[in-house]
Amino acid sequence: MTGMEILLLVAFGGVMLTYILGRISSSLRNTFAVVLSLVLVVIIALMYDKTGETIFYRGFFGIPMVLRINSLSWIFAMTISFIGCLSVIFSLDYMKVKERTSFFYAMLLLVNSSMMGIVLAGDLLTLFIFWEIMSWSTFLLISYNGGPAIAAGMKYIVMSFAGSMAMLAGIISIFTAFGTLQISEIAAGMSSASSGFKIFIVIVFGIAFGVKNAIWPFHAWLPQAHAEAPSPFSAVLSGVLIKMGVFGFILTMYVVVGLGTYMSLGGAIFSVRSILLVMGAITILVPTFVALLQDDAKKLLAWSTIAQAGYIMLGIAYGTSLSMAGGVLHFLSHVVFKSLLFMTVGAVEFRTGGIRDLNSLGGLIKKMPFAFTGTLIGVCGLIGVPLTNGFVSKWLIYKSLIFGSPLLTFVALFGTWGTVLYSYKLIHNIFLGQLPEKLKDVENTPLSMKLPMIILSFTVLLFGILPGLPLRVINKIVVSLGFDSLNISLWGIVSESGMLNMINLFAAILAGLIAVWLFLRIGARTIPVKQDDNYAAGAAVPRDRYNYTVKFYDPLLRMISPYLRDIFDTFYMKIADLTGYLSNGIRKIYTGYVGNYVMYIVLFISLMIFVQMKWSPW
Amino acid sequence: MVNPVLLIAVPLGLAFMVPLIDSASRKLTRFVPVAALLFNLILCIRLIPAVLENPIVINLGGFTPPFGINLFVGPLGLLFAGLISLAGLVVSIYSLSYIKNGPVVKYHMLYMLLLTGATGVVLTGDLFNLFVFFEILCISSYALVAYHGDRAGIESSIKYLIQGTVGSGLLLIGIGFIYGIFGTLNMADIAMKIATVEQSTLFVPMILMVAGLGVESAIFPLNAWLPDAHSSAPSSISAILSGIAIEVGLYAVARIVFTVFGISDIYLFFAFLGILTLLIGEMCAFAQSNIKRMLAYSSIGQIGLILFALALATNNTVTGGLFQLVNHTFSKGLLFLSAGYMIYRSGSMEISSLNGMGKRMPLTSLAFTVGAFSLVGLPPFAGFPGKFLIVSGALLKGEMVINILVGLVLLSTVIEGTYFFRVIQALYFKDGNGEQRKQAPATAVTAMIALMILIVALGVYPKFLADFLSSASSDLLDKMSYVGSVLK
Amino acid sequence: MLKQELETMFDNITIRMDKKNQLELSITKDGIMSVLSFLKNKGYDHLHVISCVDWIDDKQLELVYILSAYMKQDVPGETEQLNILLKTRIGRDDPKYITSIALFPAAEPYEREIHEMFGVDFQGHPRLTPLLLERDYDIPPFRKDFDTKQYVDNVFGSVPSVEGEDDS
Amino acid sequence: MHIIEFIFSPLLALLIGVFFLGLARKVMARIQWRYGPPVMQPLIDIIRLLSQKSASHGVAFNIGLVMSLAGSLVITLFLPFGKIAPMSNSGGMLVILYLMLIGPLGMAISSGESANPNASIGISRKLLLAMGYELPFLLVVLALMKAYNTTSITEIVSLQRDTGWSMFTFPLVLSGIAYLLILPAMLGVRPFEVVNAPQEISSGPLVEYGGPYLALATLQHALALFIGISLFVNLMWGGAANPVIFFLKMLVVFFLGIFVNAVFPRLRIDQAIRYLWRWPSLIAFAGLILVCVTGS
């Protein structure tokens, strides 16, 4: 029983046990869930530098189902368990008010364990089985809140189900072509396959992983799903679940299809790589500006997740060692700061009784300082302010992209400024400005929500200042995928074209901060003053009407909103209506009169005989 | 070694004993079908080892095959017999508590007759005998559809009756043709002599017989009766109808096309017909708001898929088709049974009335969810191996046309997923009018749990059924071994 | 031409045409509303201002309505622009009066100002709150008997200067 | 020697920035026919502001301002001033681009905390304006980096020594023109002085800044002016070998900016964005395409 089998056994066993314990007593179940996720984190941490494959099950028509661990799957598994554990801790308080919590915990742990299964899968069949379990358990969790969540859940499941059907077709066509489903053997067989077959495989897997990764054409389901899912789960959903698509892309591009062939796949102009790059670039640009339009905090974050997935896609699809390291590191940093942001927004939603609309919040910094610091650090990570992990990963991506294709770098850099705008709108509308009357008696964030926030903020800064820690593991991945390794030092990269040194930067910024703080201290003491004592041209500050945060970037939005209608969202809706319309039409065949039915039978026979007489095809 | 004839004789005898037992003591009648089917199930299980070596052929009344009637119990026949007895047993346990009011005696008698007819069709080796058992099956199902006696029940059973009789009439004409040409009614004999006759003359009888049996097995143009019959019949009966009756019809069509006629170039047409039925079934189900009609249309869809799998006529796809058939019997049965009690509790068949059922009847909704997930083909449940085999077998053939059809199959699975998930969302995530929690009665729950265990077991460890199914598919496909064992 | 119509229509009305295009009417308190509506229908629908004059010696307050037509052609048959001054007198001690907001919504601020400055109580006025003044006065300030110097002494005089500055 | 440079270059930047502010007011006054304050007037203002005791709106109000000034100070370390370039080896142009984020972000957070609608309108205008000029600016910077095939700014300066000012070398002429067109917006000079407009939104984000805070804000403004001009001189005008010539070049650019400031009225924010996204962006884009085509 290798570590991997124990891990999956404990994970899936834990799910059953949580549900049963939930029947007995909720506090017992909560502690068990937290302990279980901690144990999972420890098990995976212990499997740090191991690689290996074991066949763990032959029951499925004798096809060997294999579990595999290498540095790539280790880093993904580590993030999944880490974020899963934090979201369980986060949901202790969040779920207290809601009913059917044991169902929620069981599903949350089921999603986490099925993601671990995906990541550890050694062959495509195991991958597909865990992929499907993840899909339908996410569906149950997304539509957990009822009401609008149901439409969001339906849209999610239909798109992801279509994706997994495409994946099934791909897997089975590989099975029929090579007779085996083990990834290592497929990689060997793949080089011999015809390029048409390879393109088909890439397209099919691309659709499946594109839907999950919310790449630009397949992103329609994500905003509603994120906004409606309960906050602890939307932290997992946007942090880690989206990244299963990333894992899938890495798998198909570099392992199944292999590095050499991927780079030259497809024609000169329309090569798969350039299409992916262009899709990644569009995924950065369009959602960033759509995020500006959003008034719901979680929808804004959802659109920003899509945008950041575009960055990761750029990093991975570009195909040099620096860009791959940048892509994986950006995945890691995005998981950390995006779940931090979702948790803080969840805490605000929890404390203000479910208000997520950015126009009716404000001034919460005085009431919820912890949530503010969490959001501030998360936002700095999202933008990529130096000293945060977002900066390091974006720097890596740009460094590799700049000389190859400056246009893509331009799109990515301009996307950063779009990120600045919408993330500032998030932090300004929730925490700064005047505190409205109805939010007067909001208390601070509960303890169980503070803990994950502190840990995640600490990780954002730690990986920002000492990027060597994650980069050492990522270097192993880069090497295992067939690139040449980078020389990593603890605080940055010593690469050929200009190096990154975070410690000097950190020291410089720290010195600057201290100097300016002292300079401020020279000045006379300042008087703390409440929000009413404000300049209002001599008049008294009107209560509750001075909270000017509505339509924050109106001049810009009036210029660009006509271009931002979501054509794909309406496209999918049209397809749904079309099927509905078509099926109503077809149902009319069964008219309800027996005469018609018998006439059908006779018609069938006469048609057959007529065809036989005329052409006798049989 | 027990004589397989008992498989037919015992349920037939007990069926006619039911009124006598009823006059003796009211309570006992409900348990008669359970006993009969339990006996059948045990008998089938004991026959498995014997059948696996070589099929058992019994000549009724001692006459040798070309003249006498013979039973042919091969792995395929036994598979169906076992399936019928198992599903019948579970439904009979379910209907212990479900059927209380109305003519209970007639229900149980007709129920036994229906199952006898089904077992007879599956085991017989003689064409006319097939027609006789087929008639028993149809007539008892006409009557059972009208069991509730309400307006919808009677109307749909009359429609079913008219279509069924037209079908049987065509079947009879077909058999007459064959008898005219070959002078014999024994399938093996006909199969042997088939080569002597010129193919175009054989076409008309084949189409007539296929159309006749097709009406019962719900192939596209002929299945107009199914939605009304299944939705107005009591749930236990619609479970049996879509679980067993259609499958038996399909077996008969397959037996005739494969073994009796064996014209291989018509298979592609049946594949197209199967896909057509699948798409139409799924589309109509998508547009339904009444839960039982939705399940009925989804049965049409599944039958289309199985027909497509059988029509591809390679060992792999036929095994997949049979696996999907077994899965369909169990999960569709589970869906109908659980829907039965939910409708009984909520009062109306509309999906909107099922809102919030997850809280009121948690176990029944769980059963419904498991059934839905397995029918759609999600991994841990029985549907996934079936679909996996069908799709891999189809792609193995490698023809471009088949690949496109497989694409359509996957597309229809997406549609199927949509309307099943819509119902699941209604069950769990829409809040109903909040009556307090009230579970289904004990017998119904045991029936559902049994089916659930079967589904999950098949889903997790499909290997144990796989070898039995592959021998059954080889029994269906190669004509020579069938003829050899009958006319040895 | 309007003169004759007015004379025929209303009995106790006195009409004088002192300036070229200015018509002066004066009427008793209870007839004012009918004249106003008559003039409005005739086309004089623009109420310039309502002002008030305090005739302290004959104990009366005089209200003056100044009306005119927006455009010349609004008023059929009139050749050139005509301003109409409508005067009425009410008692000075408890001046009750009816509001003309129903006919001329623009009258609202004028009536509030007259109420504040002269103490005329307009019945039916939706909001007789103070318009310009900060403090409340016992004698409305614009009345002739309001002695500003004396008011200034006792209000502003009484404010002590801070810490012994010489009171200039 | 290295340590002195670390301390010396930010101080130098501050000094020059404040000198530029004073000079700006003097030149503006001269243009308007009045004597104008002594050139060291900003210094006097800062001393007076520091001695005043003003109101503070909470912790984020302080930290945000401190963060923004610290960010600008760190940028000066990266920008070569003549030969003095203390930190230019640990991270090139990309780090500068990202460090330029901290200034506006810190200012935005602290003035957001001051809970005044004028401040909120001011910040949204500041970020929109930044979005406006970033589009052409990024195109110009990318064209430069593609042309000189390096991301380190000191290398760009040294390469320009032999190929001449990049403003006049062939492929970069378009980028140079575009950079000139957006320079007033980057310096926050009159036609684009939308952010701290005293008349409309009573000096935007600075509405609640009292004594010491206003001192920090003026220093931040001075530094931003210095950074904008020195970046332009380094990238486009070849950045001199010794600091004096560098300072003279900065003076020329500064005077250019002030003349524009003295003459033009203030644009509305959407007019500013529409202008910035029309002609300068087109020229910059053409410049980048030109560089890509000829360069590679």
Next chain:
Amino acid sequence: MDRNQLKKWFQNPVKMAHKYSLHVVYFCTGCGIIEIPPSITARWDAERFGIIPVATPRQASLFIIAGYVSLKTLRSIIRTYEQMPEPKFTVSLGSCPINGGMYHDSYNTIKHLEKYIPVDGMIAGCMPRPEAIFVGVTHLWTLIDKDMADGYKRYRSNYSAYRANQEKILGKLEWPPLFPIHGEE
């Protein structure tokens, strides 16, 4: 910038800074606005003395009240004065704030402004010309030099008296007192 100027700068830079950088917030009520523009534009140019108009009281150190003060504007004047940072000076232009001036008998204007807020300098004249304003400013310099321009200190020390006067005229003020009023709860 002769020698003793430099000596003064080194002795006490803060006082000199206060003198030579008076950022002004103008309260232009009534006829005061007429005199301000000429004093800050080309002909008289107040900026030579470091006097610039600023938008908000927070950034100002000199508060110029130009013209008569009616009851309603007194409320805003008090609020603006209280929002200015601590070392602040007040100068009133015109004779109206001194003793009511032309409106000495009006029921609606304040007669003696220094009873409600401390005024450091008063420049008489029914709107003094810019030269008079600059003379006033130079006097203010000497006051600052001699530490006599201590209006804000007087406001702080006997705030309760000022507050009482304000509430006597304006009734209950709707913002809390700037400094704790001893003797009250």
